[in-house]
Amino acid sequence: MELGEKLETKINRSDYKILIVDDVVSNVLLLKILLTNEKFKVCTANCGNKCIEQAKSEKPDLILLDVMMPDISGFDTAVILKKDPETADIPIIFLTALNNPSDLVHGFQVGANDFLTKPFNKEELVVRVMHQITLVAAKRLIQQQNEELRNTIGNRDKMYSVIAHDLRSPMASIRMVLNLVVSAVTPETVGKELFELLDKANKESEEVHDLLDNLLKWTKSQTGRLSVVLQDLDLNDIIPGVVDIFEMIAMTKHITLAYQGTPEPLLVRADNDMLKTVVRNFMSNAVKFSPEGSSIEITMSSDGQFAKVSVRDHGVGIEPSRLNSIFNKGETTYGTGGEEGSGLGLMLCADFSRKMGGDVVVDSVVGEGSTFSLLLPLNK
Numbered sequence: 135m136e137l138g139e140k141l142e143t144k145i146n147r148s149d150y151k152i153l154i155v156d157d158v159v160s161n162v163l164l165l166k167i168l169l170t171n172e173k174f175k176v177c178t179a180n181c182g183n184k185c186i187e188q189a190k191s192e193k194p195d196l197i198l199l200d201v202m203m204p205d206i207s208g209f210d211t212a213v214i215l216k217k218d219p220e221t222a223d224i225p226i227i228f229l230t231a232l233n234n235p236s237d238l239v240h241g242f243q244v245g246a247n248d249f250l251t252k253p254f255n256k257e258e259l260v261v262r263v264m265h266q267i268t269l270v271a272a273k274r275l276i277q278q279q280n281e282e283l284r285n286t287i288g289n290r291d292k293m294y295s296v297i298a299h300d301l302r303s304p305m306a307s308i309r310m311v312l313n314l315v316v317s318a319v320t321p322e323t324v325g326k327e328l329f330e331l332l333d334k335a336n337k338e339s340e341e342v343h344d345l346l347d348n349l350l351k352w353t354k355s356q357t358g359r360l361s362v363v364l365q366d367l368d369l370n371d372i373i374p375g376v377v378d379i380f381e382m383i384a385m386t387k388h389i390t391l392a393y394q395g396t397p398e399p400l401l402v403r404a405d406n407d408m409l410k411t412v413v414r415n416f417m418s419n420a421v422k423f424s425p426e427g428s429s430i431e432i433t434m435s436s437d438g439q440f441a442k443v444s445v446r447d448h449g450v451g452i453e454p455s456r457l458n459s460i461f462n463k464g465e466t467t468y469g470t471g472g473e474e475g476s477g478l479g480l481m482l483c484a485d486f487s488r489k490m491g492g493d494v495v496v497d498s499v500v501g502e503g504s505t506f507s508l509l510l511p512l513n514k
Contacts (some may be wrong), residue, residue, distance in 0.1 A: 136378070137214040147173040150267050153194035155211070156229060157203045165198060168256055169263070182211035189221045195270050196263065198250070200210045201230040201241070209244050216245040225266045232304075233421060292353075302346045309343045312336040317382070323386075331384065340383060344418055348457050348478050351411060355485055362489050366513050369400040369434055369441060376413045377432055384421055390429040400434055401513040402441045405447040408486040409510070412494070415479035416445040416506040423449035436512060440492065451500035483508070 152174050154165045159180070161243065166176050175286040177192045179185040182205050195214070201208035208228055225247040238249060247269075248262050316336045321329040328368050341396070354360035377393045402409075420430045424447045431446045452460065461484035480494075483506075487494045491511045498504035 145264075145267060145271050147267070148175060150195040150270070151175040151177060151192060152263065153179075153185065153188055153197045154194060155182070155188075155201040155208070156199060157181055158200075161200070162288055165259070167260060172260055172263075174263075182206035182208065182214075185211050186214055186221070188216075189224060190218075194224060196266050197224055197226045198263075199226050199228055201228050201237075209240060212241075212244045212246065225270065227262060227266060244277070246247045262347045302343070302350060305339065305343045305346055309336075309339040310341050313382070316386075316440075337383075337386070344414075345478065348411075348415070348482050352478060352482050354487070355482070355489075362408065364403050364490065367402055367404055367406060367409065369402060369443060369510075370395045372406065372409060373413060373432065373434065374441060376410055376417060379414065380417045380421055384430070387421065387424065388426045389421060389424050391432065392429055394434070396434050396436070400436060400441050402510040403513045404492075404510050405486070408478055408490055409508075412483045412486050412508050413443055413445070415483050416443075416508070419479065419506070420445050420447040420449070422505075423447055425449060439512060440509040441512055442507050442509055444505050446503065446505040448503040450506055451502055452496070452498040453500060457496060457498060462494060 152169055154162055154169070154176060155178070156162050156165070157180050162178050162180065166178060169176050177188055177194060182203050185197065188194070199208045199211060201276045202210075206214075208230070212226055212228075215224065215226070226245055227248045227250050228241050228246050229250050229252060229321060230241075231252045233251060241249060241508065249263055249268055250259060281343075312332065312335055316332055319329060319332065324332070374393060374395070377391055381391060417430070418430070424430060428448045430448075433444050433446070435442050435444075461480050483494050487508055487510075492509045495509065496504060497507075497508050
């Protein structure tokens, strides 16, 4: 059974109101009797002007509109109805004795949803009316489901924001303590097994803190609570500080960070926090997916229109089939040390870069590594 048939079987006809418009009283009475017997609510009008008034006051779900009327024609009435936001979405079935193709074309041009040719029979009337009512019911169902979906997404984003906000501060404290502990002890002082546990907890605290930070920023961005503050920045002043954050983490995997700036200032128009967030996510992923003893190169360049910040690793690489969707799929991935990634970071990178008028790109070869780049408009 198709959707229309399923809806039709569930439709309570008494929930739907039909406005009948005809200057011939006998036609109005006949249609009213037929549709009332079919359990529809019915209201009536005998001219175009009354039709417009009734459409606003009665808010019918469907209008059966005669074409030939003494004051204004059905076609002209339809034009007025379709121009008014209050009545524009009400479907119209024209009642007409006209069968000229040009009249039918004109009818559809002014907003007809269907035609019912006089004289009509009951079966045809009910079928055409039910077709339009089914479409109305389907549209209402979609609107209801969209509203429920918006509410669900809103509640989800609010929950994510609360969780991330409430957990981020204590997680930052735990991360700081673990960083201090790991930097102050050695396997010889606390024993190999305990040192490995502390080291593992330290890495996981970094991952959780980054995830909570990304989650909080993502929900703020999606709910419009994250403002973009563009300012003039020199990438040579910003990027080294981000790279320094990962020195200790890279050392634990014996990874070398090689930063190369530009001899001249590289000025961009960007949001400082968003810029750092994007590069930080690129650096975090590079460390995750790089094998021990390898290197990560951070370089900057310009093509005259955009500045480019690139983070290149020599890790596992990315399958070609994933490259086109890597910035819009929140896929769970695992690094060379078992580190788990949610994929949220790359989605956030794409969102932030585009909010700043730039973009993100990736080049990768499986088994050789990946290069993630942020493009930002130059401040000329």
